[in-house]
Amino acid sequence: MAHDQLLESLLLALEIPAVWLLEPRNAQLCRVHPTNPVLKIEWEPFYASIREGQFLEPEALRTSCFSNHAHFLPKECGAEVASLGSRYLVFFSPAPLPRGHLRAVKDYFAAMEEHQTLRTSFEEHRLVNDTVLNLHRLFLGKFNIRELLLRVLEYVKDKLGYSNCAILLLDSERKALRILAAINYLDDVVRDIRIPLGKGITGWAVLHDEVVFVPDTHADPRYIPGAHDIRSELAIPLKAGTQVIGVLDVESGVPNFFKKADLRILEPLAAIVAIAVENARLYTELKETHADLADSFFQSVEALAEAVEAKDAFTHGHIQRSAYWGITLARLLNLDERRTENVRLASILHDVGKIGVPEAILLKPGKLTPEERIEIEKHVEIGAQILQRIRRLHEIVPIVMAHQERWDGVTEGPFHGYPRGLQGEDIPLEARIITVVDAFDAMVSDRPYRKRLGYDKAIQRLEEEKGRQFDPRVAGIFVNWLRENRKPRDPDK
Numbered sequence: 001m002a003h004d005q006l007l008e009s010l011l012l013a014l015e016i017p018a019v020w021l022l023e024p025r026n027a028q029l030c031r032v033h034p035t036n037p038v039l040k041i042e043w044e045p046f047y048a049s050i051r052e053g054q055f056l057e058p059e060a061l062r063t064s065c066f067s068n069h070a071h072f073l074p075k076e077c078g079a080e081v082a083s084l085g086s087r088y089l090v091f092f093s094p095a096p097l098p099r100g101h102l103r104a105v106k107d108y109f110a111a112m113e114e115h116q117t118l119r120t121s122f123e124e125h126r127l128v129n130d131t132v133l134n135l136h137r138l139f140l141g142k143f144n145i146r147e148l149l150l151r152v153l154e155y156v157k158d159k160l161g162y163s164n165c166a167i168l169l170l171d172s173e174r175k176a177l178r179i180l181a182a183i184n185y186l187d188d189v190v191r192d193i194r195i196p197l198g199k200g201i202t203g204w205a206v207l208h209d210e211v212v213f214v215p216d217t218h219a220d221p222r223y224i225p226g227a228h229d230i231r232s233e234l235a236i237p238l239k240a241g242t243q244v245i246g247v248l249d250v251e252s253g254v255p256n257f258f259k260k261a262d263l264r265i266l267e268p269l270a271a272i273v274a275i276a277v278e279n280a281r282l283y284t285e286l287k288e289t290h291a292d293l294a295d296s297f298f299q300s301v302e303a304l305a306e307a308v309e310a311k312d313a314f315t316h317g318h319i320q321r322s323a324y325w326g327i328t329l330a331r332l333l334n335l336d337e338r339r340t341e342n343v344r345l346a347s348i349l350h351d352v353g354k355i356g357v358p359e360a361i362l363l364k365p366g367k368l369t370p371e372e373r374i375e376i377e378k379h380v381e382i383g384a385q386i387l388q389r390i391r392r393l394h395e396i397v398p399i400v401m402a403h404q405e406r407w408d409g410v411t412e413g414p415f416h417g418y419p420r421g422l423q424g425e426d427i428p429l430e431a432r433i434i435t436v437v438d439a440f441d442a443m444v445s446d447r448p449y450r451k452r453l454g455y456d457k458a459i460q461r462l463e464e465e466k467g468r469q470f471d472p473r474v475a476g477i478f479v480n481w482l483r484e485n486r487k488p489r490d491p492d493k
């Protein structure tokens with residue numbers, strides 16, 4: 001305001017009725033004094049009419065390219081122009097102005113321009129700093145890529161005043177762009193849109209690996225009109241290494257909306273977004289490969305366990321039940337995910353060593369001789385040796401090794417612990433879980449040499465063996481769980 005008044009006093013003192021400012025870049029003429037709305041004029045005929053240092057007489061002015069705007073022209077005035085950097089000042093007066101007057105006004109505008117540039121650059125600098133700092137904060141601690149990008153776009157849109165912003169990614173065949181995240185960009189219905197590579201502003205930016213600055217979409221043949229009336233657009237390619245993987249696109253309903261400061265914010269942002277997107281893609285790929293590997297690994301493990309089970313028709317369903325009860329107990333004991341998974345694997349594989357025990361002994365209907373008993377007991381160490389060869393199963397080797405040990409450490413008698421005679425908490429907790437569920441399942445299953453016990457009887461046996469064969473805490477928790485879940489899951493039924 002103060003600047004306007006200053007200019008007004010200056011023009012009054014110099015007896016200059018009016019000054020307009022002409023922007024040849026967009027052919028806009030702005031009457032800076034007295035102020036009024038911006039006029040659009042054609043630059044070429046204008047420049048043919050008035051060249052610098054030449055005064056256009058009042059009559060000539062009214063019949064020149066100004067005739068369309070005659071009602072805006074000051075009465076009985078001619079015109080002359082003076083350049084002001086890339087712009088022109090148009091002075092209106094009845095007669096040519098003294099050179100000194102022109103120079104005074106030009107100096108005034110130059111000073112104002114410098115002031116404005118400094119101010120803008122200071123504000124832009126502050127905006128860039130603030131934005132980059134806040135975006136950096138946004139990136140910290142965010143793992144869901146889509147959610148992260150939406151937050152980033154929302155922030156950018158609010159802070160910088162864009163109408164729409166979107167991040168589009170090139171599909172795996174590198175033929176079309178798809179929207180990964182968008183704010184106000186397109187309606188949900190057309191969000192599935194595919195933009196062919198090379199088409200539109202975004203497709204062009206990706207194909208040519210170039211930033212596209214569009215001051216006026218109506219004047220750019222690459223622009224494909226969409227649902228919103230977009231007047232200016234800025235598209236910045238996203239790059240992972242040397243490859244373009246997508247584009248960051250911002251739009252505005254106002255022509256000439258984007259400035260150099262936007263690029264100074266959006267270029268580094270595009271670089272960060274590209275890294276985040278690429279990392280997320282690699283992470284997903286890695287997770288899928290890992291899941292595939294894990295699936296095929298568990299399938300092999302189960303196949304192995306089933307091969308053992310097939311040797312002994314009487315233990316059918318044993319591994320599934322043991323695994324179910326094992327996981328249940330591990331969760332009740334608050335074991336973490338990894339240890340729970342180890343309990344599951346050990347439940348399935350604890351008797352895998354039986355593959356090395358002769359069937360005649362395994363399936364013998366009568367009582368075992370001491371020698372046969374020794375043969376059967378070897379299944380623990382044979383199992384450990386088999387599993388030792390598989391890296392992922394190293395952690396369950398000590399569990400398998402200890403699943404036949406007793407809490408009280410007794411190593412004599414028909415139900416002694418083996419092979420090392422470990423006791424109490426020297427036995428891994430995972431193994432103490434397997435011991436309880438393995439024994440319980442044995443009790444409720446038919447064996448070649450005896451009939452199964454009923455559930456109540458088997459629960460009672462667990463109670464009696466607390467602190468003897470079984471860890472009292474583990475057995476106690478299992479008994480409570482069995483009582484609360486009267487019908488334990490039986491995969492056979």
Ligand SMILES: [Fe+2]
Binds near residue numbers: 350351379
């Ligand atoms: Fe066993």
